Amino acid sequence: MEIWHPFTQHGLNEDIIEIETSEKEFLITKSGRKIIDGISSWWVNTLGHKNPEISTAIKKEADKLHQIIFAGFVHEPSKSVAKNLGSFLPADYTHIFFSDSGSTSVEVALKMAVGYHYNHGSSRSKIVAMEHSYHGDTFGGMSSGAKSVFNAPYVNMLFDVERIPYPKEGEEEETIKAYKNLLKKEGDKIGAIILEPLVLGSGGMLFYKPFVIEELYKLSKEYGVIFALDEVMTGFGRTGTMFAFNQTNIIPDIICLSKGLTGGSIPLAATVCKKEIYDAYLSNDKAKMFFHSSSYTANPIACAAANANLEIWKNNDILADVKRINDFYKNQIPRFKNLPAKNVRILGNIFAFDVQNEGNDYISNIGIKLYGYYRNNDILLRPLGNTVYVMPPYCISEDSLNKIFNVIEKSLRECL
Numbered sequence: 001m002e003i004w005h006p007f008t009q010h011g012l013n014e015d016i017i018e019i020e021t022s023e024k025e026f027l028i029t030k031s032g033r034k035i036i037d038g039i040s041s042w043w044v045n046t047l048g049h050k051n052p053e054i055s056t057a058i059k060k061e062a063d064k065l066h067q068i069i070f071a072g073f074v075h076e077p078s079k080s081v082a083k084n085l086g087s088f089l090p091a092d093y094t095h096i097f098f099s100d101s102g103s104t105s106v107e108v109a110l111k112m113a114v115g116y117h118y119n120h121g122s123s124r125s126k127i128v129a130m131e132h133s134y135h136g137d138t139f140g141g142m143s144s145g146a147k148s149v150f151n152a153p154y155v156n157m158l159f160d161v162e163r164i165p166y167p168k169e170g171e172e173e174e175t176i177k178a179y180k181n182l183l184k185k186e187g188d189k190i191g192a193i194i195l196e197p198l199v200l201g202s203g204g205m206l207f208y209k210p211f212v213i214e215e216l217y218k219l220s221k222e223y224g225v226i227f228a229l230d231e232v233m234t235g236f237g238r239t240g241t242m243f244a245f246n247q248t249n250i251i252p253d254i255i256c257l258s259k260g261l262t263g264g265s266i267p268l269a270a271t272v273c274k275k276e277i278y279d280a281y282l283s284n285d286k287a288k289m290f291f292h293s294s295s296y297t298a299n300p301i302a303c304a305a306a307n308a309n310l311e312i313w314k315n316n317d318i319l320a321d322v323k324r325i326n327d328f329y330k331n332q333i334p335r336f337k338n339l340p341a342k343n344v345r346i347l348g349n350i351f352a353f354d355v356q357n358e359g360n361d362y363i364s365n366i367g368i369k370l371y372g373y374y375r376n377n378d379i380l381l382r383p384l385g386n387t388v389y390v391m392p393p394y395c396i397s398e399d400s401l402n403k404i405f406n407v408i409e410k411s412l413r414e415c416l
């Protein structure tokens with residue numbers, strides 16, 4: 001059998017690079033070629049590859065407990081995640097539901113929200129999402145995500161979602177107004193709104209202001225709509241705070257976490273909710289329980305990795321590293337002045353710009369060309385259409401950051 005890789009057009013015969021080991025910001029081949037991971041291996045890796053404390057925790061737990069059924073049973077690593085994660089979150093979050101990927105954490109959030117209304121005797125089940133958003137590749141995720149080349153074959157199978165425009169700088173009021181109008185018209189049908197806070201990742205690293213989240217939250221509360229934030233990418237420091245919602249004055253009803261939860265070591269996800277939601281399921285009626293599970297829910301080894309990660313967050317100033325990278329980015333801005341780059345933008349650990357005069361669909365030729373150029377220069381960057389972005393693990397050295405930006409500058413001189 002041959003391996004069928006994700007988001008890969010095997011017909012283009014792209015060279016697949018075999019990695020033997022990894023360390024900090026490097027992916028290392030058998031022959032010793034060191035590739036700088038400029039995108040944290042698809043945004044999962046926060047602290048650096050093969051973090052020693054996380055490795056130790058995984059090894060220790062592997063000697064104690066592998067998977068066990070999580071209905072009617074519990075284990076210490078899961079209890080610790082609930083406690084440790086809880087210590088980073090407002091006390092309003094009373095419950096954590098485990099699953100195993102970002103997509104499933106979103107599915108859980110949507111089901112939780114709609115089930116909440118159902119258990120209150122209401123049929124509110126419409127979902128509101130933002131244009132250009134991405135919430136994973138399962139059907140709930142695809143339905144709430146933007147319609148694009150990603151999901152074109154399945155478009156007739158996706159459920160209807162109401163969309164509000166992306167709140168581009170200066171046009172925030174339009175997004176807020178669109179939501180208000182939607183609520184006025186059919187507020188009693190809408191069950192939940194789900195958003196990527198502060199940055200639409202796959203949509204092209206599109207940033208927006210915290211006050212938009214605050215306004216959308218206020219409106220949601222006015223109309224009894226569950227407000228969920230998909231922090232799968234933004235969680236664990238990407239935007240400069242531990243969670244993106246920390247930059248707002250609101251506490252969402254539900255948040256979805258996954259990528260950085262184990263530091264990017266092994267899969268685990270959590271959907272965290274307020275008491276009100278949990279209480280809607282609390283009953284002596286079995287039909288009102290939350291009917292969701294993944295076989296590998298709350299995997300003890302993954303939970304142990306998450307606990308090691310949370311311990312690192314507790315004992316170290318991780319956000320200082322994010323700030324260090326952010327400061328480095330700010331110093332790079334002048335060198336883009338005379339390059340064919342527009343919308344140069346920075347948020348936390350994310351640096352992005354759009355290549356001028358190029359179409360920005362995901363399969364655009366310039367993105368593919370640049371991707372190849374970066375790889376040939378031992379840098380892993382995967383442009384989204386004409387959007388080039390950098391989002392490395394937080395331990396990245398100044399030397400590696402310099403290498404990335406030198407190659408980016410060269411690419412804009414040589415590739416266009």
Ligand SMILES: *Cc1c(COP(=O)(O)O)cnc(C)c1O
Nearest residue numbers: 101102103134135136201232233
């Ligand atoms: C990556 C991502 C997902 C999907 O997570 P998977 O673990 O790949 O299923 C969902 N939402 C957002 C915002 C993401 O960035």
